[in-house]
Amino acid sequence: MTDAPDAPVTARRRAVVLVGNPAAPYSRALRIARTLQDIGFDVEIAAVASADVPDHEADGSVTIRRYRPSGPFAFLAAGRGAASSAPSSGPWRSRPAPLRIARSVAAALRRWALWPHTVRGWWATLDRDLAPADLYHACGSLTVAAAIAARGRDRRAGRTSRVLYDAIDDVVDGNNLLGVPAPVKAVMRRRETRWARSADARITVNEALAARLATRWRTERPLVVPNWPDVRGPATLSGGAPDLIRAALGVPPTTRIVVFQGRLGPNLGLDAAAQAILEVPDAVLCLIGFGRGFAASRARDDDPRFAGRHRTLPAVHPDEIVAWAASADVALVPLPPVSANQRASTPNKFWEALAAGTPIVLGPDLPEMARILLADELGVVARSLRPGDLAAAIRTVLDVRPEVAVERRTRIAAMARDRYSWPRAARDYRSLIARLVGSGGSADPTAQVVARRQRDAAP
Numbered sequence: 001m002t003d004a005p006d007a008p009v010t011a012r013r014r015a016v017v018l019v020g021n022p023a024a025p026y027s028r029a030l031r032i033a034r035t036l037q038d039i040g041f042d043v044e045i046a047a048v049a050s051a052d053v054p055d056h057e058a059d060g061s062v063t064i065r066r067y068r069p070s071g072p073f074a075f076l077a078a079g080r081g082a083a084s085s086a087p088s089s090g091p092w093r094s095r096p097a098p099l100r101i102a103r104s105v106a107a108a109l110r111r112w113a114l115w116p117h118t119v120r121g122w123w124a125t126l127d128r129d130l131a132p133a134d135l136y137h138a139c140g141s142l143t144v145a146a147a148i149a150a151r152g153r154d155r156r157a158g159r160t161s162r163v164l165y166d167a168i169d170d171v172v173d174g175n176n177l178l179g180v181p182a183p184v185k186a187v188m189r190r191r192e193t194r195w196a197r198s199a200d201a202r203i204t205v206n207e208a209l210a211a212r213l214a215t216r217w218r219t220e221r222p223l224v225v226p227n228w229p230d231v232r233g234p235a236t237l238s239g240g241a242p243d244l245i246r247a248a249l250g251v252p253p254t255t256r257i258v259v260f261q262g263r264l265g266p267n268l269g270l271d272a273a274a275q276a277i278l279e280v281p282d283a284v285l286c287l288i289g290f291g292r293g294f295a296a297s298r299a300r301d302d303d304p305r306f307a308g309r310h311r312t313l314p315a316v317h318p319d320e321i322v323a324w325a326a327s328a329d330v331a332l333v334p335l336p337p338v339s340a341n342q343r344a345s346t347p348n349k350f351w352e353a354l355a356a357g358t359p360i361v362l363g364p365d366l367p368e369m370a371r372i373l374l375a376d377e378l379g380v381v382a383r384s385l386r387p388g389d390l391a392a393a394i395r396t397v398l399d400v401r402p403e404v405a406v407e408r409r410t411r412i413a414a415m416a417r418d419r420y421s422w423p424r425a426a427r428d429y430r431s432l433i434a435r436l437v438g439s440g441g442s443a444d445p446t447a448q449v450v451a452r453r454q455r456d457a458a459p
Contacts, residue, residue: 018047175266196213264293359408
């Protein structure tokens with residue numbers, strides 16, 4: 001009698017979510033990674049190494065590996081090349097003005113020619129060290145070229161790999177390229193378009209961006225997968241969540257909390273917000289965030305003009321941020337409309353506040369967010385970003401009877417849970433992945449999923 005043959009062992013598929021920052025953590029990448037795990041992938045988040053975080057760690061069952069830049073472009077990495085190229089630093093301060101100007105021009109030309117220059121050393125390390133995968137989910141323009149290169153290596157080795165370009169913003173018309181000369185920006189636009197068209201499928205975060213990008217890329221409309229949070233457990237204070245911000249700040253329950261959460265830095269309206277809070281009685285502006293503006297925000301905390309009125313806390317894990325937002329009375333989104341991307345944006349902080357049930361004060365001329373906010377009375381749009389107008393909008397939200405505030409919070413949280421939650425956003429993403437990888441790859445998987453959504457929405 002012969003033994004029955006062993007059952008075939010089916011290897012789990014592997015996906016890599018590429019993030020052009022340290023992902024410490026990055027909420028969209030985590031949601032994507034967890035969804036891919038649910039589908040049946042082993043998932044690695046491939047991020048950029050930083051001195052502040054370990055090179056290798058786990059977030060639950062998701063592996064995060066951070067790769068250190070290497071090769072001839074390593075010195076251009078964020079935080080390394082920036083200081084060395086500053087013409088006002090070090091011995092260059094005493095050099096003749098023509099030399100300083102020439103050096104500054106040379107640095108700008110180098111940045112433009114190598115755009116995106118800060119991650120080219122990271123790309124070199126990925127080219128050497130990143131293990132093959134069935135799917136590369138590229139979060140943003142900093143990552144898509146590395147994903148396309150990895151796909152090329154895999155296919156030369158006989159593996160069928162796919163690249164999904166996640167256009168998390170309109171990078172060419174975004175804040176980071178403000179002031180770049182038009183001819184240079186045209187080259188960057190062509191470069192990003194080439195990468196987008198080389199991907200096997202494309203997604204983005206809202207309908208306005210989908211329309212803009214499809215026109216520029218001359219492709220089918222990218223699938224919209226919004227940045228809706230994955231809320232776990234009760235979020236609102238009326239649902240029993242702890243009063244996290246007041247506890248962290250050590251302020252009494254009567255203190256009114258205005259929160260801004262997320263990346264800290266320029267072109268976010270934070271200077272005006274700091275001035276505005278001084279015109280709102282019994283209120284504190286609490287910034288929960290990260291980024292190059294964090295130290296400046298902490299310094300403002302210590303400025304006597306803002307004593308006790310401006311407080312900065314470090315970023316918290318994406319799984320916790322909705323609960324923190326729920327302990328604020330107002331969420332502030334004072335983004336100035338300085339770029340086409342910012343005007344079309346719907347950032348994480350907007351959706352996280354709604355999930356918490358926290359009403360929003362929004363800056364003017366941000367039509368995508370304003371449309372959502374005003375349609376269901378989810379907050380107030382300020383007349384301008386002048387401190388007085390921001391303060392007036394904040395007071396409009398705050399100065400209501402307690403029972404009205406409770407009813408409003410409960411209504412907003414319930415609406416967000418019903419309309420703007422990650423399980424709803426992930427449904428179409430799962431369908432796209434099934435067509436892209438699960439069935440061996442489709443000639444036009446994004447178009448198929450978009451068409452199905454349109455059929456489902458038809459009356």
